[in-house]
Amino acid sequence: MKKKDIKILLVDDEPDILEIVAYNLSSEGYQVITADNGADGVKLAKKKKPQLIILDVMMPEMDGIEACSQIRKLPELEDTIITFLTARGEDYSQMAGFDAGADDYITKPIKPKVLVSKVKALLRRFKDDTTTSNVVKIKDLIINRDEYKVIKSGEEIILPRKEFELLSLLASKPGKVFKREDILDNVWGAEVVVGGRTIDVHIRKLREKIGDECFKTVKGVGYKFVV
Amino acid sequence: MKKKDIKILLVDDEPDILEIVAYNLSSEGYQVITADNGADGVKLAKKKKPQLIILDVMMPEMDGIEACSQIRKLPELEDTIITFLTARGEDYSQMAGFDAGADDYITKPIKPKVLVSKVKALLRRFKDDTTTSNVVKIKDLIINRDEYKVIKSGEEIILPRKEFELLSLLASKPGKVFKREDILDNVWGAEVVVGGRTIDVHIRKLREKIGDECFKTVKGVGYKFVV
DNA sequence: TTGGAGCTTAACCCAAACTTAACATATTAA
DNA sequence: TTAATATGTTAAGTTTGGGTTAAGCTCCAA
Numbered sequence: 001m002k003k004k005d006i007k008i009l010l011v012d013d014e015p016d017i018l019e020i021v022a023y024n025l026s027s028e029g030y031q032v033i034t035a036d037n038g039a040d041g042v043k044l045a046k047k048k049k050p051q052l053i054i055l056d057v058m059m060p061e062m063d064g065i066e067a068c069s070q071i072r073k074l075p076e077l078e079d080t081i082i083t084f085l086t087a088r089g090e091d092y093s094q095m096a097g098f099d100a101g102a103d104d105y106i107t108k109p110i111k112p113k114v115l116v117s118k119v120k121a122l123l124r125r126f127k128d129d130t131t132t133s134n135v136v137k138i139k140d141l142i143i144n145r146d147e148y149k150v151i152k153s154g155e156e157i158i159l160p161r162k163e164f165e166l167l168s169l170l171a172s173k174p175g176k177v178f179k180r181e182d183i184l185d186n187v188w189g190a191e192v193v194v195g196g197r198t199i200d201v202h203i204r205k206l207r208e209k210i211g212d213e214c215f216k217t218v219k220g221v222g223y224k225f226v227v
Numbered sequence: 228m229k230k231k232d233i234k235i236l237l238v239d240d241e242p243d244i245l246e247i248v249a250y251n252l253s254s255e256g257y258q259v260i261t262a263d264n265g266a267d268g269v270k271l272a273k274k275k276k277p278q279l280i281i282l283d284v285m286m287p288e289m290d291g292i293e294a295c296s297q298i299r300k301l302p303e304l305e306d307t308i309i310t311f312l313t314a315r316g317e318d319y320s321q322m323a324g325f326d327a328g329a330d331d332y333i334t335k336p337i338k339p340k341v342l343v344s345k346v347k348a349l350l351r352r353f354k355d356d357t358t359t360s361n362v363v364k365i366k367d368l369i370i371n372r373d374e375y376k377v378i379k380s381g382e383e384i385i386l387p388r389k390e391f392e393l394l395s396l397l398a399s400k401p402g403k404v405f406k407r408e409d410i411l412d413n414v415w416g417a418e419v420v421v422g423g424r425t426i427d428v429h430i431r432k433l434r435e436k437i438g439d440e441c442f443k444t445v446k447g448v449g450y451k452f453v454v
Numbered sequence: 455t456t457g458g459a460g461c462t463t464a465a466c467c468c469a470a471a472c473t474t475a476a477c478a479t480a481t482t483a484a
Numbered sequence: 485t486t487a488a489t490a491t492g493t494t495a496a497g498t499t500t501g502g503g504t505t506a507a508g509c510t511c512c513a514a
Contacts, residue, residue, distance in 0.1 A: 098369050099381075104362065117306065146403045148445045160471055161447040195474055200491060202472090219481065219490065387460050422463055427502060429461085446470065446501065 006123065007031045007050035011041035011067065012085060013059045017110065021054065024112040025119065038062025042070050045077060052123060054106070056085045057097065065100045072101035081122050085110070138171050139227060141210070150210070157209060162187060166202050167210065170225040179222040199223075233350060234258045234277035238268035238294065239312060240286045244337065248281065251339045252346065265289030269297050272304060279350060281333070283312045292327045299328035308349050312337075365398050366454060368437070377437070384436055389414060393429050394437065397452040406449040426450075 008030050012018050015036070022032045033048055035041040038055075039062045045053060053071065055064035062070075068082050084097045084105040097105055106118055134145035142151040148164055150157045159167065165187045170178060183199055184192070203223060207215050216226045235257050239245050242263070249259045260275055262268040265282075266289045272280060280298065282291035289297075295309050311332040333345055362371045369378040375391055377384045386394065392414045397405060410426055411419070430450060434442050443453045 098362075098364050098378075103364050120306075146400075147451065148404045148448055161445075162472070194472090197475080197491085197493095198473060201474090201493085203491095204493070217491070389461070421461090424464080424502080424504090425462060427504085428463090431503070431505095444502070 004029055004031065006052070007033060007048055008119070009033045009035065009041065009045055009048065009050040009053045011035045011038065011054065011059070011064070012056035013037060014056070017056070017085070017108075020112065021110065021115065024116055028116055028119075030119075038064060038067035041067050045071050045080070046074060049077065050080060052081045052083070052119065054083055054085060054119075055102075058087075065096050068097065068100040068102055083118075083122060136168075136171055138174055138225075139214070141171070143168055143171055152210060159206075159209065163202055163205055163209075166199075167206055167225075170215070170223060174225045174227045177218045177222050177224040181222075183222060233279070234260060234275055235346070236260045236262065236268065236272055236275065236277040236280045238262045238265060238281065238286070238291070239283035240264055241283070244283070244312070244335075247339070248337060248342065251343055255343055255346075257346075265291060265294035268294050272298050272307070273301060276303065277307060279308045279310070279346065281310055281312060281346075282329075285314075295327040295329055310345075310349060363398065365401060365452075366441070368398070370395055370398055379437060386433075386436065390429055390432055390436075393426075394433055394452075397442070397450060401452045401454045404445045404449050404451040408449075410449060 008025055010018060010021055010025075010032055011034070012021070013036050018034050018036065022034055025032045033044055033050060035044050038059050041053070041055065042062070044050075055067055057064040059067075064084055068084075071077055071080070071082065081104075082102045084102050085108060086097070086105050087108050104118075104122060106115060136143040136145070140153040144150070145168060148159075148161075150159055150164070150167065166183065169183065169186050178186075180199055184190075184194070188194060203215055203217075214225055216224050218224060235252055237245060237248055237252070237259055238261070239248070240263050245261050245263065249261055252259045260271055260277060262271050265286050268280070268282065269289070271277075282294055284291040286294075291311055295311075298304055298307070298309060308331075309329045311329050312335060313332050314335050331345070331349060333342060362369060362373070364370075367380040371377070372395060375386070375388070377386055377391070377394065393410065396410065396413050405413075407426055411417075411421070415421060415425075430442055430444075441452055443451050445451060
């Protein structure tokens with residue numbers, strides 16, 4: 001998802017805060033929507049389905065905590081990140097905020113740079129950021145090197161380390177034939193000496209778990225992942 | 228973020244400068260990477276993603292200003308701070324530098340004390356600022372890094388330091404597998420050497436206090452916090 | 455000084471992961 | 485066709501890495 005597709009809903013009754021925060025987030029490229037009270041905030045949230053909601057705690061009409069609870073009741077917004085704006089030291093608000101389902105909070109006074117990096121961090125955490133993460137998608141497989149797991153047509157498959165690394169290697173260049181020697185170097189390490197059937201056994205297990213058709217033997221050379 | 232996690236890229240063609248600056252920053256605990264020309268500097272910046280880049284203005288191959296412009300074009304480095312090294316009184320360079328996207332400049336001749344405090348000041352905004360909370364909510368846990376406490380479904384749990392930091396690390400990126408090595412670097416510190424079972428024992432205690440299901444072992448790799 | 459909390463170590467156990475060996479089957483060269 | 489070579493398959497070993505426990509160490513505060 002691109003930045004300009006990300007909607008941030010900002011709810012605060014103080015026009016100054018609204019302006020400064022909206023300005024900073026807009027100039028980062030986000031779409032900013034604002035409301036100046038909790039009730040409108042909830043309505044807008046329903047309508048616009050933002051990815052991130054920044055809620056002031058203290059507001060007339062409906063305070064942030066109440067707004068947060070209401071938003072959390074909406075199933076279509078369960079993936080939305082909610083963060084509070086709160087004056088430093090208001091411990092009570094923080095606790096109540098978390099109980100109401102907030103993910104984080106930002107304390108006033110607001111420093112633009114900090115605000116922006118916090119927003120980025122929050123959005124990063126909840127998004128599948130394919131640019132920075134070690135995730136490879138191929139056929140019906142999603143190979144996630146960070147989490148050491150494979151998802152095959154929606155279903156999670158846990159592979160032991162060697163199998164995972166072997167799959168990971170082969171899938172890193174689909175179609176390329178990896179020589180047995182290369183495989184040993186990469187998965188086992190250059191120094192390690194293992195018997196002649198070890199690779200085959202691991203390939204066999206992958207064929208069993210991932211699907212026979214994915215792994216093609218090239219006799220006298222090695223194996224490749226076919227697409 | 229801890230000091231030892233902060234990478235500073237230093238680009239200068241004069242070996243003497245490289246050495247003196249690198250020495251002073253390293254002994255402050257920062258990770259210092261060096262390059263002796265602009266082209267290499269840009270390459271290293273891409274690869275290592277430092278938090279701070281110190282660029283000499285006058286260099287063969289590619290000067291600092293050109294390097295700065297190139298770095299500023301890379302979206303993944305938009306949060307990186309860039310500062311120039313420039314001879315006293317070169318007004319022109321300073322101006323051009325800011326146009327190219329620099330954040331500050333340091334004048335030669337370099338005085339170590341001044342350099343170090345300048346670097347610290349620049350990095351300060353990168354570290355957790357007082358306006359940002361150090362509180363993270365995940366599952367039924369609220370992890371409060373300021374107060375070193377954890378709240379699990381409303382109940383406060385006090386964890387000893389190592390346990391807290393271990394939890395804090397794992398929960399910082401739910402799902403990601405942290406290698407034993409990474410854990411040691413982050414929680415114990417890169418230099419510290421401890422026996423092979425130490426991490427396990429701490430994990431065990433966390434499992435006891437926080438819940439077994441939160442911590443998944445990935446054999447031969449490490450541990451992850453599962454959501 | 456003593457006690458205790460936090461941390462590390464050591465010893466043991468177990469199961470998953472890995473390797474091997476033996477044989478089966480397939481492919482290629484002669 | 486036959487022999488030689490390479491890979492497939494299985495199940496039985498082996499090894500490795502993590503789990504568990506309790507004891508020891510170290511620091512700090514009463």
